[in-house]
Amino acid sequence: MATYTVRLLAKEPVAQGTMAFHLEKPAGFEFRAGQAFEVILPGGAEGEDGRHAFSIVSAPHEGELVFATRMRDSKFKRALGALPLGASLDIDGPFGSLILHKKAERPGVLIAGGIGITPFMSMLRSAAEQRREQILVLLYSNRRPEDTAFLAELQALARRHPGLRLMATMTDMAHSTQAWDGATGYIDSAFVRRALQGLAAPIFYVSGPPALVEAMRNALEQAGVDEDDVRSEEFFGY
Structure with a gap:
């Protein structure tokens, strides 16, 4: 895995109490559909309150990285929701093995x-x-x-x-x-x-x-x- 610094491009509600966050996709960041990354908030690189793993919602061919989460009342979620557009944060990844099998004949x-x-x-x-x-x-x-x-x-x-x-x-x-x-x-x-x-x-x-x-x-x-x-x-x- 590798750590990248990215900017927050947009955020939008995708269901009641659930927000999607759009990040710029850094050069060289490649992943497979179903994988995840860790989001590391500014000033919170250490400890569970400063970083959280999220599955990637966007597909590998798309030009941005998107993740979505329930906006629960936790220190991390409050800090995440308060980030202004254009803010910098780090992502660490990708990782995960929940990947669709290659044998197309098997549903x-x-x-x-x-x-x-x-x-x-x-x-x-x-x-x-x-x-x-x-x-x-x-x-x-x-x-x-x-x-x-x-x-x-x-x-x-x-x-x-x-x-x-x-x-x-x-x-x-x-x-x-x-x-x-x-x-x-x-x-x-x-x-x-x-x-x-x-x-x-x-x-x-x-x-x-x-x-x-x-x-x-x-x-x-x-x-x-x-x-x-x-x-x-x-x-x-x-």
């Missing part, structure tokens, strides 16, 4: 909870740009539509690319102010079985908080999925 089933969507955004944007002849199925769980980061972009990607199937579900529509005509409830073994209909020998990717990753691994096991075909990444402190 990929991506399972995300909440902000765990971030590495999959890079994968899906990259696959769309490359026009990969591979079936990718995204199972995406959130409490409400307003909490669902990148929902409109994912719906648009699914409309444009027949190889991408979006199966989003909401678990708390009773407290939503937005309409939703899709699935509701949690991703369980029955939900997984529906997603697997017509798929031959898929490989599974799970991303989200530790409790969700564990629950999804159990649901996949109950659905008859071989654990050797499951890859996962746990997000701490998001």
Whole structure:
């Protein structure tokens, strides 16, 4: 890994309580879709309050680096949210092994909870740009539509690319102010079985908080999925 100094170009809300941060892409920074970097804030290079790992939302072909996070009330998140446009910060990376397999004949089933969507955004944007002849199925769980980061972009990607199937579900529509005509409830073994209909020998990717990753691994096991075909990444402190 290497450390680069970059500028903050833009920041924007991508869901209720979730912000995306756009950074300039330094010369020589190369990564694979699904990888991450550490963000090191000015004056906070040491200790957990000064640096945090984030999956890269942008795809390798894009001209900027983007990450997104829930804006929780922590010292790091407060300092991150207060950064003015044009501010300098450091990134250290890339790293991570949650990378889409190369055998296009095997579908990929991506399972995300909440902000765990971030590495999959890079994968899906990259696959769309490359026009990969591979079936990718995204199972995406959130409490409400307003909490669902990148929902409109994912719906648009699914409309444009027949190889991408979006199966989003909401678990708390009773407290939503937005309409939703899709699935509701949690991703369980029955939900997984529906997603697997017509798929031959898929490989599974799970991303989200530790409790969700564990629950999804159990649901996949109950659905008859071989654990050797499951890859996962746990997000701490998001």
